[in-house]
Amino acid sequence: xxxxxxxxxxxxxxxxxxxxxxxxxxxxxxxxxxxxxxxxxxxxxxxxxxxxxxxxxxxxxxxxxxxxxxxxxxxxxxxxxxxxxxxxxxxxxxxxxxxxxxxxxxxxxxxxxxxxxxxxxxxxxxxxxxxxxxxxxxxxxxxxxxxxxxxxxxxxxxxxxxxxxxxxxxxxxxxxxxxxxxxxxxxxxxxxxxxxxxxxxxxxxxxxxxxxxxxxxxxxxxxxxxxxxxxxxxxxxxxxxxxxxxxxxxxxxxxxxxxxxxxxxxx
Amino acid sequence: xxxxxxxxxxxxxxxxxxxxxxxxxxxxxxxxxxxxxxxxxxxxxxxxxxxxxxxxxxxxxxxxxxxxxxxxxxxxxxxxxxxxxxxxxxxxxxxxxxxxxxxxxxxxxxxxxxxx
Numbered sequence: 141x142x143x144x145x146x147x148x149x150x151x152x153x154x155x156x157x158x159x160x161x162x163x164x165x166x167x168x169x170x171x172x173x174x175x176x177x178x179x180x181x182x183x184x185x186x187x188x189x190x191x192x193x194x195x196x197x198x199x200x201x202x203x204x205x206x207x208x209x210x211x212x213x214x215x216x217x218x219x220x221x222x223x224x225x226x227x228x229x230x231x232x233x234x235x236x237x238x239x240x241x242x243x244x245x246x247x248x249x250x251x252x253x254x255x256x257x258x259x260x261x262x263x264x265x266x267x268x269x270x271x272x273x274x275x276x277x278x279x280x281x282x283x284x285x286x287x288x289x290x291x292x293x294x295x296x297x298x299x300x301x302x303x304x305x306x307x308x309x310x311x312x313x314x315x316x317x318x319x320x321x322x323x324x325x326x327x328x329x330x331x332x333x334x335x336x337x338x339x340x341x342x343x344x345x346x347x348x349x350x351x352x353x354x355x356x357x358x359x360x361x362x363x364x365x366x367x368x369x370x371x372x373x374x375x376x377x378x379x380x381x382x383x384x385x386x387x388x389x390x391x392x393x394x395x396x397x398x399x400x401x402x403x404x405x406x407x
Numbered sequence: 408x409x410x411x412x413x414x415x416x417x418x419x420x421x422x423x424x425x426x427x428x429x430x431x432x433x434x435x436x437x438x439x440x441x442x443x444x445x446x447x448x449x450x451x452x453x454x455x456x457x458x459x460x461x462x463x464x465x466x467x468x469x470x471x472x473x474x475x476x477x478x479x480x481x482x483x484x485x486x487x488x489x490x491x492x493x494x495x496x497x498x499x500x501x502x503x504x505x506x507x508x509x510x511x512x513x514x515x516x517x518x519x520x521x522x523x
Contacts, residue, residue: 163461170481171453174439178453195452203458 148189149179155196160207213395220391227380235373239348242369243336246350246362249296250335253360254352278312280319281345285312286365295364301326303357312363314341321349326359338366346370414491417466418499422449423459428468428485428493435472435484468492 152175156168175192182188278285278297288295299310299318305326307318321339329335329351339347349363420428426445430436436444442456460483463469468489472482485493508514 163458167457167461170438171457173480174442174453174456177439191450192452195454199452199454199458203454206458206462 216395238369242348250350250352250362280314286367298362301359417492420496431485435482437480
């Protein structure tokens with residue numbers, strides 16, 4: 141292939157290297173020769189360049205698709221299996237991530253209650269003031285509380301318990317009474333086995349609880365509704381299901397395309 | 408010798424392929440000459456032209472007849488199968504035109520240019 145001197149043709153000669161090697165070896169000289177004649181014939185450089193660029197992009201894509209070996213059905217099946225497990229993995233990991241994220245703010249608030257105030261924790265005093273345990277109380281069973289997706293401490297409740305695990309005071313009620321988690325939870329908090337737990341006081345209510353022992357032998361338990369986090373998980377799972385469906389349809393298409401390509405060439 | 412159904416497998420033709428076969432209907436031509444004539448029907452650049460020619464050679468509708476001295480110009484001609492396919496496609500299109508006319512669709516002397 142003789143290198144042209146005109147910059148546009150030189151660029152086109154370079155673009156010809158992007159074609160599949162067999163196609164390039166067979167037609168590159170003819171294509172460049174045709175482009176040369178076309179350039180000499182064109183009345184305006186843009187009238188030559190724009191259609192040639194569009195045609196080159198289209199045909200590059202077409203020739204690479206033609207040159208691509210059809211996907212073997214076994215490779216397609218392997219990919220479908222791999223992609224399915226990948227999406228299941230993404231779903232499980234994201235579900236765990238969102239669940240653990242729901243523990244973050246309750247753990248933080250419980251930590252503020254259970255440790256004495258010092259200079260470092262002073263900036264966070266406002267958070268505790270917002271959790272005035274003698275002020276208005278959240279009703280945990282209300283939809284307003286359950287579905288509160290406000291990303292600050294407004295959605296967190298805090299309850300103080302004595303050493304025996306009896307509720308003393310708090311800024312949340314469950315059907316008018318201070319919530320009373322199972323007593324086993326307090327033993328585990330005291331022994332340090334757990335500090336976060338999912339509590340389901342009744343159907344439709346799931347709470348992320350964080351408990352810390354207090355210096356006086358009692359406990360502080362903070363928590364928030366898991367409904368917003370579970371709604372996010374459901375939305376993500378819905379997206380993953382659609383991705384899986386599209387991927388499986390694409391796999392079916394590829395498998396059919398492979399069978400068709402092995403049967404008859406088309407014009 | 409192609410079987411009676413062989414040429415039907417290639418129908419309907421894409422506009423680019425039809426234009427190329429039509430350009431070769433009156434004798435062998437080199438690529439640029441094919442492109443100039445095909446452009447009377449459809450916009451076509453070197454990539455589309457040689458990609459289509461490659462597929463036509465592979466499917467046996469077109470055959471190569473030789474090179475010019477400097478071997479940069481190949482000449483192409485219609486094969487017997489190509490003739491059959493072109494005839495069948497022209498017949499198909501003529502029947503479509505006939506049906507359109509019977510439904511009152513006017514045939515203009517010149518195709519109006521589309522507004523961009």
